[in-house]
Amino acid sequence: MNNFELFGNSENIQTFFDSIRSGKSLFTFVISYTETCEIPGITFAGADKNSIKFTPPADAEYLHYGYCKSIDQIPMTPDGKPTPGLLTKSALEFSSIPHLTINAGSKISPQLPFIDTGLSFGKNISIQDAMTDSQVSHAVDFGRILGRSLASLTDCLIIGECIPGGTTTAYAVLKALGFNARVSSSIPENPIQLKNEIVESALKRIDSDHPYSIVAKVGDPMIPFVAGMLSSASNVSNVMLAGGTQMAAVLAFASKIGFNEEKTAIGTTSYVTEDHSANFKDLVQKIADIPIISVDPGMNNSQFTGLRAFSEGFAKEGVGAGGSVISSMIKTGINSEKFLKIAEKEYQRLFT
Amino acid sequence: MNNFELFGNSENIQTFFDSIRSGKSLFTFVISYTETCEIPGITFAGADKNSIKFTPPADAEYLHYGYCKSIDQIPMTPDGKPTPGLLTKSALEFSSIPHLTINAGSKISPQLPFIDTGLSFGKNISIQDAMTDSQVSHAVDFGRILGRSLASLTDCLIIGECIPGGTTTAYAVLKALGFNARVSSSIPENPIQLKNEIVESALKRIDSDHPYSIVAKVGDPMIPFVAGMLSSASNVSNVMLAGGTQMAAVLAFASKIGFNEEKTAIGTTSYVTEDHSANFKDLVQKIADIPIISVDPGMNNSQFTGLRAFSEGFAKEGVGAGGSVISSMIKTGINSEKFLKIAEKEYQRLFT
Numbered sequence: 023m024n025n026f027e028l029f030g031n032s033e034n035i036q037t038f039f040d041s042i043r044s045g046k047s048l049f050t051f052v053i054s055y056t057e058t059c060e061i062p063g064i065t066f067a068g069a070d071k072n073s074i075k076f077t078p079p080a081d082a083e084y085l086h087y088g089y090c091k092s093i094d095q096i097p098m099t100p101d102g103k104p105t106p107g108l109l110t111k112s113a114l115e116f117s118s119i120p121h122l123t124i125n126a127g128s129k130i131s132p133q134l135p136f137i138d139t140g141l142s143f144g145k146n147i148s149i150q151d152a153m154t155d156s157q158v159s160h161a162v163d164f165g166r167i168l169g170r171s172l173a174s175l176t177d178c179l180i181i182g183e184c185i186p187g188g189t190t191t192a193y194a195v196l197k198a199l200g201f202n203a204r205v206s207s208s209i210p211e212n213p214i215q216l217k218n219e220i221v222e223s224a225l226k227r228i229d230s231d232h233p234y235s236i237v238a239k240v241g242d243p244m245i246p247f248v249a250g251m252l253s254s255a256s257n258v259s260n261v262m263l264a265g266g267t268q269m270a271a272v273l274a275f276a277s278k279i280g281f282n283e284e285k286t287a288i289g290t291t292s293y294v295t296e297d298h299s300a301n302f303k304d305l306v307q308k309i310a311d312i313p314i315i316s317v318d319p320g321m322n323n324s325q326f327t328g329l330r331a332f333s334e335g336f337a338k339e340g341v342g343a344g345g346s347v348i349s350s351m352i353k354t355g356i357n358s359e360k361f362l363k364i365a366e367k368e369y370q371r372l373f374t
Numbered sequence: 375m376n377n378f379e380l381f382g383n384s385e386n387i388q389t390f391f392d393s394i395r396s397g398k399s400l401f402t403f404v405i406s407y408t409e410t411c412e413i414p415g416i417t418f419a420g421a422d423k424n425s426i427k428f429t430p431p432a433d434a435e436y437l438h439y440g441y442c443k444s445i446d447q448i449p450m451t452p453d454g455k456p457t458p459g460l461l462t463k464s465a466l467e468f469s470s471i472p473h474l475t476i477n478a479g480s481k482i483s484p485q486l487p488f489i490d491t492g493l494s495f496g497k498n499i500s501i502q503d504a505m506t507d508s509q510v511s512h513a514v515d516f517g518r519i520l521g522r523s524l525a526s527l528t529d530c531l532i533i534g535e536c537i538p539g540g541t542t543t544a545y546a547v548l549k550a551l552g553f554n555a556r557v558s559s560s561i562p563e564n565p566i567q568l569k570n571e572i573v574e575s576a577l578k579r580i581d582s583d584h585p586y587s588i589v590a591k592v593g594d595p596m597i598p599f600v601a602g603m604l605s606s607a608s609n610v611s612n613v614m615l616a617g618g619t620q621m622a623a624v625l626a627f628a629s630k631i632g633f634n635e636e637k638t639a640i641g642t643t644s645y646v647t648e649d650h651s652a653n654f655k656d657l658v659q660k661i662a663d664i665p666i667i668s669v670d671p672g673m674n675n676s677q678f679t680g681l682r683a684f685s686e687g688f689a690k691e692g693v694g695a696g697g698s699v700i701s702s703m704i705k706t707g708i709n710s711e712k713f714l715k716i717a718e719k720e721y722q723r724l725f726t
Contacts, residue, residue: 048527086519120526124487131492135476135520138490140483167438168487174472175400175527 182342534694
């Protein structure tokens, strides 16, 4: 497919694409929360500090209803740039890929039917452990249970996430597991120094090399939960992790608990793979021998500044945008130009 | 199929069976609660009054793990007869039909990943309205949302339920909607006089013939929720309502909000269709022009009194037992004798 760039091990990629083209796909949207996002300057995922916790449920509601119930407008950056969920929604709707929301530690429940896991949100890793070891076990176990059930319903399970502040916890987990990561950000001027300070103070608390203990101390609930899903689901169906930095952390943790590389791929936007403040492609290839699929959603050609912003480094990825656009293109055969038109139509519906 | 008796309109039954035989099926288990079950003598769904509220989550846990987390043993009657979930679990496991639990008003959440709907449990209809009209709208809306999503993942959506005391609210709803129902019970000596007293006092509060108002006053949350599921799902895939009296009430309410009869069937046990204290077959045929599939699970031939009890009028149905056994037989080609062996093996695992 000319729409994509492929990196990593793309030996089985045709079979993978075929499962999306000819089979059924299911998009699961995992919402979560880490209090790390409350550190000033760490995220753009919300109009202001008090609204950040509403971003995950609001993204879920927007995907579902086309508008939000927990807040008045769709999630935006402080200066009004829309959630990457706009790309996700445009892609899923155009290709009729069904989706389910999973609450894996969101502070606020979405106002729609969702899968509940009983997980609590993660604590601020700059000052305390994110979770207990037993909460990590719970997350992995419930992820495994759900991954198996959902994978048995589909040919390709696509997993996206929304956890504001999650690139920082992802960075900490990657570093603690021994990967030399440089991670992306929802902010164009990646606040690397701030992230480094937070991560350094978090890493000091690590006193065991057991992966559960590491994630408990410096991670967030999304990472062990999605790793659990991947672990069981990849034995049943194809799985596409839809995301950037955070999904790299999921992969790193999953490589410790075991998963089937032959049925796993990671799909993201070119805004992540071409982010030179990060090292996404190298990082993923060090973690796992799987295909990396990168799509250019074509937003740089948009007539709307709100959409061009994605190509200028705002948000870059999130709500499984990249993986959703990839799946939609494979399933329907559209290219970036056509996708831009679909996304612009959605943008117009929302803002004019 | 020799294993089944068919009633009602069985014109499309081969297509329906084919969707189960060659396609994918998904069993959804809807758990709920009505305080009506706390009236002494109304249900056997629990070892004693205090444990009744744990029966729905415990049934879900048992289906899932093979044991319960909310209580020590699997749900039983006061004298130790097992939940009909034993038949459901044996059937689903043998045929590898996946299942998901949906909480539509259970007082207690199950300890497993489940789909949450935000619905509250129903009040005791002998003394007050079960719900508000807006809770009924919420139940129908969320049922519709979920029905559409889940049906798009499968070829046949099987819906079972567990709501202790639910035959009484079902009776009230059927009567209020103008159907001359005689309903079954989990107790062999159906407490008909007690049910009549409860229902009569509930019906006195009805002051509108709007179906939402009727269900709000004398129903329970399961009825509008499952009717909502049926309403949207039957436009997407085949749907089998797995149950007896309570699913008749769902059908009656669904016939008011609209559903696709051509893709709907009701599946239950012969213990319900041959219950002469009830009029299930006639009732369903008056409500909807759909196939009624009745299966004899063969428990009368069991060496275990706990399993023979089902054929002697205890429980009769519940946890979608009948529909699960039917689907399992269609998918795997087994007959009642073979199914009895599978259920006996499960009984032995649990009790010896």
